[in-house]
Amino acid sequence: MNPSSDNRSVSALFRVFGGADARGVADVREISPRAGMHAAEFRAFSILIPLTIFVAIADRLSSSCGAASWLLAVPLGFLALNILPFVFAVASQSVQWLLWSGMCLAWAIFHRHTGGVVGTFSYIWLAGAVMNLAAACILDWQAIMRLAGKSGxxxxxxxxxxxxxxxxxxxxxxxxxxxxxxxxxxxxxxxxxxxDPSCQWLGPVHRTTDKEKILITLDDGPNPKTTPVLLDLLDSHSTKAIFFMIGEKVRAHPELAREVIRRGHEIGNHTMTHPQAGFWALGPWRTRREIAECQQVIEAATGTRPRWFRAPVGHRNLFTHPIVSELGMFVMAWNRRGFDAVERDPKKVLARISPFLSSGDIVLLHEATPIAAEVLGAVLKKVSLLHDGFNNRGHSRSNYLD
Ligand SMILES: [Zn+2]
CATH class of the missing domain: 1.10.287 (Helix Hairpins)
Incomplete structure (x- = not known):
């Protein structure tokens, strides 16, 4: 019962009992060892789901078509299997399989009192659901126990x-x-x-830096179009920043991450896949995977371990802080931002940042936007002016968090 960190099962059941079987593509029409779903789970679902759809259709037709319903169910079931994947054309194939199994389970709940073949299939799904729930409890308990004593x-x-x-x-x-x-x-x-990115109820969040310093942070990279330009801009202002990078993007462009480190900047952990819509609701298992995998990828690419973590869009969940602290990091948010990830007018972005910039600020900017260079350039000019002011008062010029 030692779930592999590489196990991408849709169900908790296979995460607990599936072992470290090879991964296949979670598609009804194809199976291959490429990245995707757990191969044993794929085999189980690819038998059980089509059979359940076949039984459900035959049962539905039986009142009007009699014995012919079982013959008609074959082509109709085949059609459903091939059409529905397009209807549920979601980016993740795992989500598609989750929807299939969810539909089968919902069908089973409504047909559990029917006898015969329908009742048998209903009970297979209901038993699977109960075992899955038990497996999810085991996994969550394991994950919580690993965190015992961490950040309360x-x-x-x-x-x-x-x-x-x-x-x-x-x-x-x-x-x-x-x-x-x-x-x-x-x-x-x-x-x-x-x-609320600034709320400290779940654990400590750094929102400001030392007095007489301004820290620039750049999220969501690396990006081959913008990272080199932003690095040159930072160099021209002799300024160091923290780049909060997404693990998948670092894996695709490790040379950019190395260049960021080579030029004296720091890289922070911004999760493996940046699940911005649902990070706040993730359980301990997936949260750990998102953060720990990103940490491994950045360390493998650059030889340095991030010491700062920034949650996608600042949302955290019940398990974020203990996991971050276990991996030797601190959570960093920001206190100035111009919504440059959604706003296309650099003037509006700058109007939300520049007039208010002052010592101790942590500024949130994004790498992969068309206005990234323009916004960073203007912010750097303003920061330089403010730093000159700090210098005149006898403080060293640095915007770097020690
Ligand atoms: Zn982000």
Whole structure:
């Protein structure tokens, strides 16, 4: 029961019991050892899902077509298998398989009291779901135990569970509207904790640097179009920055990461795949993979281990801080940003940053935008002016976080 870090199973079941089997492509029409889904899980799903679809269609047709329904179900099932992948044309093939198994499970729940073949298939899916839930609990427990003692994870989880228990007790005593109201309150607190990049409830977050310094951070690289240009700009202003890089991009362009280090800058960990929409809701297993894999990739490419972590769009989850601290890093956010990742007008971006820049600021900029060079150039000019002011007051010129 030692899940491989390379195990990309869709279900927790195969992460626990699948071992380190080779990975295949999670596609209905193809299997190969390329990166994708766990091969044993693929084989199990590729038998069970088509059979369930076949049984479900035959069962649906049986009232109107009688015995012919089983014959008709063959071509219709084949059509469904080939058409639905296009309907669910999601980027990740694993997500596509998750949707298939989710649909089969939903079907099984509604047909569990039907007898015969339909009932048998329903119970196969329901048993699988129960075992999957147990496996997920085992994995989460393992991950939480690895973090025991780190940044008060047990205390935070204890508070989280106690608040929910209190909401249930409240509903039991005074009626369900009280549980709903308490649940809404817990949800609001939880949203603040995970979605507000500056909130410290889940653990310490660095938002400002030392006085008399301004730190420039550049997220979401490396990028072959912009990284070299930004490096030249930083050199021309004798300024060092922290580049928060995405592991997948470092793997694609390790030479750019090495160049950033060679020129005296620092690289921070910005997760392996930058799952910005759902990072706040990730469990301990996936959170660890996102952060630890990025750390390994950056170290393999540059020979240096990042000491700073920045969460995608600043959102963290219950497990981010303990994992970051276990890997010897600190969480860094920012206190100045111009929304340059979404805004296309550099003037508007600069209007949100430049007038307010002052000593101790951490500025968030992004690498892979068409306006990256223009924005960085203008910010660097402003920083130089401010630093000259600091120098006149007898402080050393540096915008680097020690
Ligand atoms: Zn980012």
């Amino acid at each position: 994870i047990i205390v935070r989880l204890g508070i989280f569970i106690s608040l929910h228990l209190a909401a249930i007790v409240l509903g039991y005593k005074f009626g369900w509207p009280f549980t709903l109201a308490a649940g809404a309150g817990i949800a609001a607190l939880f949203c603040r904790a995970v979605l």
